[in-house]
Amino acid sequence: xxxxxxxxxxxxxxxxxxxxxxxxxxxxxxxxxxxxxxxxxxxxxxxxxxxxxxxxxxxxxxxxxxxxxxxxxxxxxxxxxxxxxxxxxxxxxxxxxxxxxxxxxxxxxxxx
Amino acid sequence: xxxxxxxxxxxxxxxxxxxxxxxxxxxxxxxxxxxxxxxxxxxxxxxxxxxxxxxxxxxxxxxxxxxxxxxxxxxxxxxxxxxxxxxxxxxxxxxxxxxxxxxxxxxxxxxxxxxx
Numbered sequence: 714x715x716x717x718x719x720x721x722x723x724x725x726x727x728x729x730x731x732x733x734x735x736x737x738x739x740x741x742x743x744x745x746x747x748x749x750x751x752x753x754x755x756x757x758x759x760x761x762x763x764x765x766x767x768x769x770x771x772x773x774x775x776x777x778x779x780x781x782x783x784x785x786x787x788x789x790x791x792x793x794x795x796x797x798x799x800x801x802x803x804x805x806x807x808x809x810x811x812x813x814x815x816x817x818x819x820x821x822x823x824x825x
Numbered sequence: 826x827x828x829x830x831x832x833x834x835x836x837x838x839x840x841x842x843x844x845x846x847x848x849x850x851x852x853x854x855x856x857x858x859x860x861x862x863x864x865x866x867x868x869x870x871x872x873x874x875x876x877x878x879x880x881x882x883x884x885x886x887x888x889x890x891x892x893x894x895x896x897x898x899x900x901x902x903x904x905x906x907x908x909x910x911x912x913x914x915x916x917x918x919x920x921x922x923x924x925x926x927x928x929x930x931x932x933x934x935x936x937x938x939x940x941x
Contacts, residue, residue, distance in 0.1 A: 746929075755916060755931045756870075803868045813860050813875055813920065814929055819868035 715740050715810050719817030726796055726824050733792045734820045736806035741786035746814070747779070750803040759804075762789045796824045828852065829917050829932035836937050838907045845892070846902040846935045848917030858920040859900040861891065864934075865913040873915075876900055907939045 716739045726732050736745065747759040759779055760768040768781040782790045793800050801824045806817040830849045838844035850859065861873040876884045876891045884891040892901040904911055917932040 750868075755933045758929070805868075805870060807870075812858050812877065813872060814918075815872065816862075816870035819870070821868050 715742065715808055715815050717806060717808065717815060717817040719806055719820060721820055722818060723821040724823070726822065728797050728824055730796055731792055731794045732796065732822060733790050734804055734806070735790050736788070736817050738787045738808055742808040743786070744809060745783065745789045746807040747781065747789075747791045748805045748807060748816075750805065750819075752801065756805065759791070793822065796822075798824045800824050827932075828921075828928075828930045829919055831917055831932040831935050833935045834933075836935055837940055838904075838937065839940050840909060841906055843903060843905045844907055844937065846904070846915050846917075846937065848900045848902065848932060850898050850900060850917070850919050852898075852919060852921045854921040854923065856922070859891070859893070860918040860920070861889070861900075861902045862916045862918060862931075863911075863913045864916060870916070874902065904937075909939050909941060912937060912939045 718737045720735055724732055745762045748756040749759050750756045758771050759774045760770040760781055762768045762781045762783040764783045764786050778794055780792045801822055804820045804822060807814045828851055832847050836844060857878045859876045863871045863873055874884050874886045874889045874891050876893045883893050888905045890903045892903055914934045914936050916934045920929050
């Protein structure tokens with residue numbers, strides 16, 4: 714199965730700053746997905762990142778706040794911009810693996 | 826309407842006992858897949874088990890089994906011989922295709938605590 718390296722694993726950031734999260738996959742994948750998991754909540758899809766085209770954002774998420782890069786078939790980044798305490802969450806990247814989805818290890822973000 | 830319902834926000838089980846975590850789903854796609862993931866406190870999502878909508882047999886993976894009742898649209902996870910390391914959040918998820926494409930949706934989760 715695909716192995717996804719996600720970093721950083723955790724960070725504490727000042728409000729108003731930005732954080733870029735990276736995901737590296739050990740095989741080429743067409744689509745990568747970015748999820749947010751707010752404290753005590755389930756996972757919510759932020760966007761789908763396709764190589765060579767703009768990411769597709771879900772309702773409630775915008776590119777200015779969560780810009781995504783997908784420079785090749787094994788790598789993607791998600792930036793959380795102009796952070797506020799409400800952005801404190803776990804952020805996970807994911808790829809389709811066979812019939813299901815494989816996840817990175819997650820980034821636990823705390824905004825103070 | 827909720828696509829995935831997990832009615833148990835929290836569950837307790839004694840070590841070495843079996844526990845069932847409930848999951849019901851809603852879809853009009855005849856070809857769908859059901860998944861269970863475990864999320865320990867570290868935050869990673871660990872795939873446990875998969876059941877396809879056309880699978881005749883209930884899925885099993887070691888101590889995990891999926892009690893699939895298609896007519897009831899339920900896909901309960903059974904963990905046998907619980908271990909302390911099973912304490913975690915458990916999410917039921919579904920892959921389906923609708924008019925807008927493929928979806929992968931998660932339930933709200935159940936927090937399982939295994940007691941020594």
